[in-house]
Amino acid sequence: MQIDLRTVSIKPVRQTFDHIARRFGDKPASRYQEGTYDLQQTDIFHYRPLWEPEHRLFDQQRTQVVMKDWYALKDPRQYYYGSYTIARARQQDAAEANFDMVEERGLADTIPATFRQIALALLVPLRHVEWGGNMNNSFISAYGYGTAITQPCLYHAMDHLGIAQYLTRLGLVLEGPAALDTAKDAWMGDPRWQEMRRLVEDVLVTQDWFELFVAQNLVLEGLSYPLFFDHLDNEFSTNGATAISMMTRFMAEWYAESSKWVDAQIKVAAAESAENRGLISSWVQHYRERVGKALAPLAEVAFGERATAVLGDVTADFNSRCAKLGLAI
Amino acid sequence: MDMQATKKKVGLKEKYAHMTRGLGWETTYQPMNKVFPYAEFEGIKIHDWDKWEDPFRLTMDAYWKYQAEKERKLYAVLDAFAQNNGHLGVTDARYINALKLFLTGISPLEYVAHRGFAAAGRNFPGVGPRVACLMQSLDEVRHAQTQIHALSNYNKHYNGFHDFKHMIERVWYLSVPKSFFDDAFSAGPFEWMIAIGFSFEYVLTNLLFVPFMSGAAYNGDMGTVTVGFSAQSDEARHMTLGLECIKFMLEQDPDNLPIVQKWIDKWAWRGTRVLTLVGMMMDYMLPKRVMSWKEAWEIYFEQNGGALFNDLARYGIKVPECLSQTAIDKEHISHQAWATFYQYGGASDFHTWMPTDEEMDWLSAKYPNTFDKYYRARFTHWRDEAEKGKRFYNGTLPMLCQVCQIPMLFTEPSDPTQICYRESEYQGEKYHTCSDGCKHIFDDEPEKYIQAWLPVHQIYQGNCFNEGVDPTAPGFDPLAEVLKWYHVEHGRDNLDFEGSEDQKNFAAWRGLATKNV
Numbered sequence: 124m125q126i127d128l129r130t131v132s133i134k135p136v137r138q139t140f141d142h143i144a145r146r147f148g149d150k151p152a153s154r155y156q157e158g159t160y161d162l163q164q165t166d167i168f169h170y171r172p173l174w175e176p177e178h179r180l181f182d183q184q185r186t187q188v189v190m191k192d193w194y195a196l197k198d199p200r201q202y203y204y205g206s207y208t209i210a211r212a213r214q215q216d217a218a219e220a221n222f223d224m225v226e227e228r229g230l231a232d233t234i235p236a237t238f239r240q241i242a243l244a245l246l247v248p249l250r251h252v253e254w255g256g257n258m259n260n261s262f263i264s265a266y267g268y269g270t271a272i273t274q275p276c277l278y279h280a281m282d283h284l285g286i287a288q289y290l291t292r293l294g295l296v297l298e299g300p301a302a303l304d305t306a307k308d309a310w311m312g313d314p315r316w317q318e319m320r321r322l323v324e325d326v327l328v329t330q331d332w333f334e335l336f337v338a339q340n341l342v343l344e345g346l347s348y349p350l351f352f353d354h355l356d357n358e359f360s361t362n363g364a365t366a367i368s369m370m371t372r373f374m375a376e377w378y379a380e381s382s383k384w385v386d387a388q389i390k391v392a393a394a395e396s397a398e399n400r401g402l403i404s405s406w407v408q409h410y411r412e413r414v415g416k417a418l419a420p421l422a423e424v425a426f427g428e429r430a431t432a433v434l435g436d437v438t439a440d441f442n443s444r445c446a447k448l449g450l451a452i
Numbered sequence: 453m454d455m456q457a458t459k460k461k462v463g464l465k466e467k468y469a470h471m472t473r474g475l476g477w478e479t480t481y482q483p484m485n486k487v488f489p490y491a492e493f494e495g496i497k498i499h500d501w502d503k504w505e506d507p508f509r510l511t512m513d514a515y516w517k518y519q520a521e522k523e524r525k526l527y528a529v530l531d532a533f534a535q536n537n538g539h540l541g542v543t544d545a546r547y548i549n550a551l552k553l554f555l556t557g558i559s560p561l562e563y564v565a566h567r568g569f570a571a572a573g574r575n576f577p578g579v580g581p582r583v584a585c586l587m588q589s590l591d592e593v594r595h596a597q598t599q600i601h602a603l604s605n606y607n608k609h610y611n612g613f614h615d616f617k618h619m620i621e622r623v624w625y626l627s628v629p630k631s632f633f634d635d636a637f638s639a640g641p642f643e644w645m646i647a648i649g650f651s652f653e654y655v656l657t658n659l660l661f662v663p664f665m666s667g668a669a670y671n672g673d674m675g676t677v678t679v680g681f682s683a684q685s686d687e688a689r690h691m692t693l694g695l696e697c698i699k700f701m702l703e704q705d706p707d708n709l710p711i712v713q714k715w716i717d718k719w720a721w722r723g724t725r726v727l728t729l730v731g732m733m734m735d736y737m738l739p740k741r742v743m744s745w746k747e748a749w750e751i752y753f754e755q756n757g758g759a760l761f762n763d764l765a766r767y768g769i770k771v772p773e774c775l776s777q778t779a780i781d782k783e784h785i786s787h788q789a790w791a792t793f794y795q796y797g798g799a800s801d802f803h804t805w806m807p808t809d810e811e812m813d814w815l816s817a818k819y820p821n822t823f824d825k826y827y828r829a830r831f832t833h834w835r836d837e838a839e840k841g842k843r844f845y846n847g848t849l850p851m852l853c854q855v856c857q858i859p860m861l862f863t864e865p866s867d868p869t870q871i872c873y874r875e876s877e878y879q880g881e882k883y884h885t886c887s888d889g890c891k892h893i894f895d896d897e898p899e900k901y902i903q904a905w906l907p908v909h910q911i912y913q914g915n916c917f918n919e920g921v922d923p924t925a926p927g928f929d930p931l932a933e934v935l936k937w938y939h940v941e942h943g944r945d946n947l948d949f950e951g952s953e954d955q956k957n958f959a960a961w962r963g964l965a966t967k968n969v
Binding site for chain 2: 130131133135136137138139140141142152154157158161162163164165166167168169170171172173174180181203204205208209211212213214215216218219250251253254257258261262264265266270273274277278280281282284285287288289291292295299300303307310311320321324325327328
């Protein structure tokens with residue numbers, strides 16, 4: 124059954140803004156479209172930046188990747204601010220319930236000592252890597268080109284901050300503030316973390332923002348998230364350390380969602396031209412080697428003698444992902 | 453068990469510190485000045501970033517939760533507004549022109565603020581200010597989008613909104629707000645914080661955002677006013693960040709004082725000039741006025757700003773040097789600006805009109821020293837001429853100020869009947885400014901301001917016509933060609949409100965909604 128309310132109907136003069144209509148025709152547009160396409164100014168700027176006079180304020184020359192239309196890089200999740208915050212709020216509700224449960228029931232005390240140590244040694248220092256992820260994505264959001272990619276990069280930056288904060292809470296739940304100090308010392312001085320820190324710092328000074336995107340969002344995340352939040356997570360949940368899985372569920376879900384967005388960017392950029400494809404592929408090769416080297420000592424902490432095999436699996440999955448994206452690696 | 457002892461409750465402030473500044477580290481594989489390359493070139497000295505006091509303590513999970521709640525409510529109202537033809541509830545269709553000014557002149561700036569704060573959120577070596585700047589960057593993209601989404605429904609029914617992105621980069625008067633943000637973003641991160649974080653968000657927000665949103669409330673625009681209410685708590689956070697930033701800079705090193713004072717003087721004046729557009733909106737474009745521009749200036753700048761500067765006096769900060777001129781200008785600028793837009797109503801993307809007798813009486817009462825003496829006769833004359841079918845449109849192009857880019861429409865502080873011009877020379881060329889304030893800014897950084905893309909100069913240089921247009925062809929109409937390049941639809945977007953398509957449609961639709969025909 125259906126009831127029909129009658130309203131006064133007025134014929135609109137136009138359906139959407141001209142810059143949207145030029146792309147999609149004059150028909151009702153989505154909030155993602157009106158809140159994204161062509162928002163960044165492109166043509167006329169008054170002053171050269173004092174901090175980089177060789178470029179314009181927004182400039183396509185800040186990366187070697189060339190796109191005819193940077194708005195080809197759309198977000199399959201169609202996130203604008205409202206839909207982004209509403210999606211994350213739902214996820215944080217679940218995360219909060221998990222942390223509450225772990226804390227109220229004292230579940231941290233049920234974690235076997237070995238796995239507690241592994242979590243403290245790996246997941247807590249990882250918050251510094253996440254902070255690097257925040258910095259790299261805010262860089263892209265500031266200096267990248269076209270709202271279609273700069274907007275989700277800010278969301279991605281804030282997600283990394285959120286994840287760094289969940290990892291901080293995990294440390295606090297497991298061992299209090301001392302866990303954070305120990306992890307910071309390991310990050311700064313433990314030989315097992317130094318390849319990772321060197322990599323993160325090298326990426327921080329990378330100036331080509333699309334290279335940064337590849338290094339951080341495709342390669343570093345593409346190898347480390349499956350390692351820590353899938354393979355290692357399996358170890359936790361099959362060995363009585365479910366409490367840790369509960370506290371990192373956000374990360375696992377987040378990676379499944381955000382990697383689809385990363386894939387869409389890489390796929391479209393690589394398909395644009397042979398030059399782009401070559402460039403992105405060579406970046407992937409370069410960073411895959413470096414990330415592999417950085418993860419090897421950490422995988423050993425996690426998986427002992429199985430480390431090489433697990434890392435091999437992760438890399439093989441990553442390679443087939445890249446192949447699907449059209450990269451030659 | 454000793455486990456229990458280490459797990460003592462962590463205080464809120466301490467916990468927040470772990471969640472933010474605890475994440476950072478001193479890099480060693482790459483030098484810090486390479487990781488943060490823009491931290492020093494402006495001459496601001498920071499010795500200890502740990503002295504930064506977080507202006508608000510919001511972790512990401514809390515941010516997502518609060519903001520999502522606000523978004524759900526806001527979009528429910530916007531949907532209802534669209535479904536029920538809320539636009540027909542506004543006082544009078546003239547009001548909608550204030551929204552055009554807002555969408556074309558302000559929303560694109562919210563977007564630039566988002567990018568600029570993302571840059572600041574990457575560039576400061578301190579984690580505390582970076583996190584606060586990133587949250588503001590996120591809020592600013594929110595503001596750009598919620599404004600666009602709210603006004604999208606107006607765009608469907610009224611002219612002038614339809615190509616705001618194209619227009620902000622081209623239309624003559626929109627270079628005023630655009631160049632303001634280009635100026636701030638092209639400066640370094642510290643100047644950005646004084647320009648936008650402090651001057652714009654703290655000192656001037658009550659004179660910009662608030663008048664538009666209050667105007668919406670007074671004129672029955674429930675969609676737009678809900679956007680305003682929804683942004684209030686964001687704006688409060690931005691204000692505390694701006695204030696913390698300036699205090700931090702002043703506390704870190706006494707050498708920062710002269711630099712900060714220079715920026716305050718510059719951006720207070722630059723901001724005041726941009727606000728001319730708001731003044732004219734408040735006094736002329738709102739059918740139901742909130743208060744006069746002069747009253748708003750006195751309450752929000754002279755009184756509230758005065759209290760703020762008293763508070764900053766302990767650091768050696770003085771009130772901006774433009775204050776004596778603004779005390780004179782507040783009686784004039786809204787009338788001078790509206791007179792200009794009325795004359796150039798053929799070249800803008802919104803409608804203009806002359807006030808009714810009743811409205812002129814209101815202006816006389818609010819501006820007893822100036823309105824009748826300097827402006828009423830001119831406005832009455834123009835209105836009489838229009839009634840005789842001789843609506844006045846100025847066919848020439850005005851000279852623009854090299855700094856604020858407003859046409860030379862302001863008068864001498866000592867003589868409201870004389871247009872004010874100032875002249876500077878740089879590398880053998882003459883440059884003109886509208887005031888001592890703008891001349892001062894020009895003379896301090898001439899190498900920056902000579903780059904300005906001045907719309908009138910560009911028209912005369914032939915840079916504002918579509919490709920293939922031949923200015924030497926017989927019967928060439930420069931204004932018509934410029935409008936095409938602007939994407940301003942002649943006869944629909946521009947000219948007088950009287951007789952406009954907006955006026956006719958609004959009347960017809962309101963009739964449809966309120967009468968049985």
